[in-house]
Structures are given as C-alpha cells and as structure tokens.
Amino acid sequence: MKYPKQLLYTKFERFWHWSQMLLVLLLTLTGFEIHSSFSFFGFERAVRLHSAAAWSFMGLAVVSIFWMLVTHQYKNFIPTKYKLKEQVKYYTSGIFSGMPHPTHKSMYNKLNPLQRIVYAGLLILIFPVQIVTGIAYMYYHYPQNPLDAGGLTLAAGTHTFGAFLVVAFVIVHMYMTTTGYSVSSNIKAMISGFEKEIGQEETKSETQSE
Amino acid sequence: MNNVLQKLTVLLVTLVLPAMVIYFTVFFGLRPNEARKIEYVSKAEHTASVDHSQFDLLQQQFTNPKQVTAACLTCHNKRDDELMQSSHWKWERDAEIPGRGIVKIGKKNLHNNFCTAAEGNNGSCMRCHIGYGWEDKSFDFNDPTNIDCLVCHDKSDTYFKQKGMAGWPATAETATKEFPVPDYNLVSQSVGYPDRDNCGVCHFFGGGGNNVKHGDLEEALFHSTKKVDVHMGEDGRNLVCVDCHRTEKHNIKGRAYSVSAENTNRADCEQCHTSKPHNDVVLDYHNSKVACQTCHIPVYAKVNATTLYWDWSKAGRKDADGNPIKEYDADHNYSYLSIKGHFVFDNMVKPEYYWFNGTADHFLTEDTIREIPVKINKLFGDYKDPNAKIWPVKVHRGKQAFDPVTKQVLSVKLYGKGKGEGAFWEDLDWEEGIRKGMEYQERSWSGQFDFVETEVYWPLNHMVSVKEETLSCKECHTRNEGRLASLNDFYLPGRDYNALIDYTGIGIIIVSLIGVLIHTLLRIF
Structure with missing residues (x-):
C-alpha cells in the first residue's frame, strides 16, 4: 500500500518539538532530583536548572501558543x-x-x-x-x-503528581512513535518534516518545498 | 545543492536551535551571582577627637575608682543618666511577654541552668556588673559614681575587676599578682570606644569559664581568624563587637534571649547586608523563613568547647580523704567538679534548629513547674508566624534543684567568702545553700529538694563562617536526617513527600511500561 509523501511538520514545529523535548528531559531530571529521587546534578544546580528550564519552557509555550493561533x-x-x-x-x-x-x-x-x-x-x-x-x-x-x-x-504535591504523569506520557509517546507506517517513520517525520512513502527510495531527492 | 541546503535546515531546526535553547537555559541558570559587597569602616579605626592624656583632671592622684567616674562625668555629663537606664546597669528591664503582660526580667531575677542564678551570689556574679560593689541589696543604683566607666572604655588593657569583689578592681588591701591596683592615671587617659577585650572579659566567660554559656562567644575571638569568625578575623575585616552592636547614647543594639523577651533593639545582619544580600533570587527568598545564621553558622564552639549538659545533682561528691574532686574528659574539659557536678563539653557542635520570631518566654522566679524538662526560656514562633525564622540554637540541658512541694525552681547560695557561711561551693551542703539562697531572694522553701531536668535556648549569632563553609542545600533538603528533620510543621522540598502521590505516580509509570511491553510483544508475535 502506498501513502502520499507529504509535509507534516513545519520548521517551527520541529524546533518547538525538539526544544521542548530537551526542556522536559531537563525538567524531569532536575525535578526528580529536587524530589530527592536520585542525585545527579547536585541539589543546588538542580534547583537552578529547574527554574531556568521552567522559564525557557514557559517562553517557548508563549511563542508556540501564538504560532498555533495565527496558523x-x-x-x-x-x-x-x-x-x-x-x-x-x-x-x-x-x-x-x-x-x-x-x-x-x-x-x-x-x-x-x-x-x-x-x-x-x-x-x-x-x-x-x-x-x-x-x-x-x-x-x-x-x-x-x-x-x-x-x-x-x-503546590508541591500537585506538581509532583503532574511530573509522574509527564513521565508516563513520555514513555507511551516514545513507544507510539514506533507505530507509524514503519517503526521509524514517525521520528523521521519529526526530523525532516516529511512522512516518507512506504517503498520509496531513501535517495530520491526531496524537491518539494515547504 | 538544494538537497544539502535542506539537510542543513533540518539540522538547524531539529538540533542546533534546540541545543541553543538548552545552552542558554543552562548558561543563565548556572550563571554565578556575586554577593553584594559591603563598604564599612570599623569603629576600631576611629580616631579619638580628643587626647585624654592632655586633661589636667586626669593627672590627679586617684585613690578610688569612683573618683575616676566623677572625673569622667565632669565633661561627659548626662551620660550617667543614659547608662543608668541600661540593662548593663539595671540587670533587668520591663518586657512584654505574650500571655504574661509586662514583667520585669533580667539577669537580676531570672533563673538559668548554668550557675542557676546571680542574685545571692553577688560577690562572684556581680563582678561583671558595670558598677562598683553590688555586694547585696544595699547597692545604690542611683549613685552615678557607682558606675564603672573603665571596664568598658579602658584601652590600655590593664584595668580589671577583681574576682569575688562584686565589681571592684583590686585595692591596696586586696591586690594580688594577678590583680594589681590599676594605674588610674594611665587607664583614665587611655579611654576610647570599647574593643573586644572590654566586651569579651565578661561576655566570653559567662557561667564561670571560657565559652561555658554562649558557645559562640569565647576567648578565641580576642584574636580570631576568618575561619573562626568571618567578621572578627584579623586576616579579614577585623571588626569589633560594637561594629554590629551599634550603640547610641549607651543604648547597645543586641539581644540575648536568655534574659530578653521582646523583638526590639536587635542587632541583625541586615544592618550591613540588606535583606537581599546574595543578589540571587532563590537564596534571598530563604531569608523570609530562614535566619542568615542558620546557613552561615553551620557549627559553633569552633575552637574551645562549650557546655552542653550540666547536672547539678551529681555535685558534692568527695574523694576518700574528703577533698573536692576534679575530673576531665578526653579533650581535657571538665567532666566533674565537686562544687558544680557533672558536665558534658564539646566543640565543633552542630546547632539545633527552632522557629524563632524574636520573642521569648521565661520561667520566672515564682513560676511553678508545669512541664519536664523545665524550659527556663522558650523561643516563640512557628511556620505560620510571619515574623518567625528558622534559627540555629544552642540548647543547654541540665539538672538543677527544685522544691518538690511548691514545684518551684530553687535558688542556691553558691558563692561565699569562706567556709561556714552556708555557700555550697565552700561547704558542699545543699540544704544550707538552698536555705541561704532562698532567704536572700525572700522566697519560701518547703525544706525539701530534688533535681529536675531543665533547658535553656540560646539563639546563635556569632562565629559566622566563611562562605565556603556555609551549609549546602543538601544539609536540609534531604530525605533523612537532615538538619531540619525535627521541624515538621511545613513542606520542605527534598525532605518531604506525599507517599500516596509518589506510589500512585510510580504505579502509573510501571503500568505504562508494562502496557508498552505487552503491546510490543503482541506486535512481534
């Protein structure tokens, strides 16, 4: 079965997605360190990084909401x-x-x-x-x-519970990326922007513009 | 070409730009903040506006220190009025205690659990009164020439009050090698702002020996390094006591809560450092609930040991020949004295931590015991109290005499000029000591006595550490056995958690993983 090759994710969406991924990763690691679940950065650095990442996350959220509304x-x-x-x-x-x-x-x-x-x-x-x-x-x-x-x-109790839900989401989310047309097609789409057609050659030039 | 451009675009939006977001997040998150610099000139560097050695008045032949006081007051008029209002003079003040109203409290009438009480032991205790000869109740608090100006203002370091003389320096009759008659011309001509020697001679030795009482004030501070006290270190700012304990018209800022009750006239760090000293949001925010002292005084009694436990019930034991006993611990601190009982001394002590809003309760002379251990003083405050902060505290515990019938804490005559006066330190007789002590204070005693556990709470303020040795976050923000493990009326990140939330959260994650695993297996097979 053939699916049409098409642009799914614009440059901004891909930038947003991967920035957010890194920020969520940083927030999760530092957040659970503040929760004393493990030691990695050191408590003080974890707190500082968590706050800084929170501000970046919120900044990115503001930009993304604006982008989603206008587009x-x-x-x-x-x-x-x-x-x-x-x-x-x-x-x-x-x-x-x-x-x-x-x-x-x-x-x-x-x-x-x-x-x-x-x-x-x-x-x-x-x-x-x-x-x-x-x-x-x-x-x-x-x-x-x-x-x-x-x-x-x-605040702390709710925030902690939210963090557990985010981790659960990330686990299922990462797994679900393997359930596309092929195991890697979803991740590739979030990188290149394009959903690849099944059976198409990798080398075929992508002339389609965004 | 197009292809290359497209690949670069992909690289940019999915890797380079997100990496930059993280880079700037980490860069700004971990950017070090420089603490505010404090500009300050120490009082020690003050140049006197006059040269006292030029005054004819101070060339006279002084035969009595009261003549020196009279000479001082001829120029420094009205200073005696200021001084006679001070607690250094009165050893008591009016204080409002929540639940009690206004009471007169001070060294004069309060119990403690070191040498237990001053009044009745005047010869010894009143050596540290800023007057001459408070030997008994006949002392005239309205005679200005009873003021000892010199003990605070002598800069020649040759003026001392003699032991056992109720505040008098040595006279021709009492002089010894250790305490000669002061050269009053030299002393009166070398006066100035008080330095560490003037304050320390009393405040470092309270309780009958170096560092017995405070724990954070002791003779090591006469010549200190920054490592012992960052403010007083001679290798640093080299501050003297009155730099922080700022004084106007003989009203000295600062409160010792062994004898104070009110949140007024305190010396605090903000005088110089402001309430946002770190220039860092997270750290400065701590200031609204955590006293500066909590992080900046991680240990006290950094050099010499301080008393942590004092059991008077063991006092009085003699050796086989009937002589008093002295015993020492492994660090050569007293562990037993026949006249005082059993001690526990220690140095490099970690403080205990309590909420404290600047007000305190006191076990007044006539109070009856309601709880054991008896809290001789009690610091007020809890998490909900907007004025309360977490403070490092030296808690001194012990056992002292009480009346099992009236439930009052007893006053004991300890000091006497010699045997046979009924002084416990001379005769080692509890009954006589208590009888004389209670008689002096005009209190009734049932004739019975026993010993009861007591505690005093002394907030710590001195021996501030260099910044490298301040508490790290983990000392408190840790699951088990952190420094604040016993303060449980609030949520402390890193220490506290809600078990239900944590187990539910972990459960959700495990269910997610199992779900994903089963789904994967079903897809493969």
Missing part, C-alpha cells in the same frame, strides 16, 4: 469522536495483524482521534497545572505572601 494549528488538538472507535480498535487489535491505519495524517490533521484526547489533556491539564503549581512553588509558598498558599504542600 490555526491549534485545531489539531481539538478532540473528536470521529473514527475514535476505529482508532481504539486499531491499537488494540488491528495493529497486531498488520491492518492499515484507520486515519490519515495531513498538515491539518496531524493527530489521530486518540492522540487528540491525550494531547489536549497534556496541553490543557498537565502543562498549565505544572506551570501554575511551579510558579506557586517559586513565589507563593510563604505564609506572608498576599495570596496565602499555606505552605508548599498543595
């Missing part, structure tokens, strides 16, 4: 029921017998119905919660602040 790419993250059942069925049975993907990707339909739910959850629930509790962690922990958070218990 209408945010629509990719709006959950839909269309073909949701088929998608669940594909991942729970079809994939094992080599059935074709029930949905097709395009610039304006990057995520399948299941992904839309997961990513919307990530963008609407986990990231904002991490950002809000993270800011509270940095600035609103002392009782004498005008907005009394009564200590770090709530």
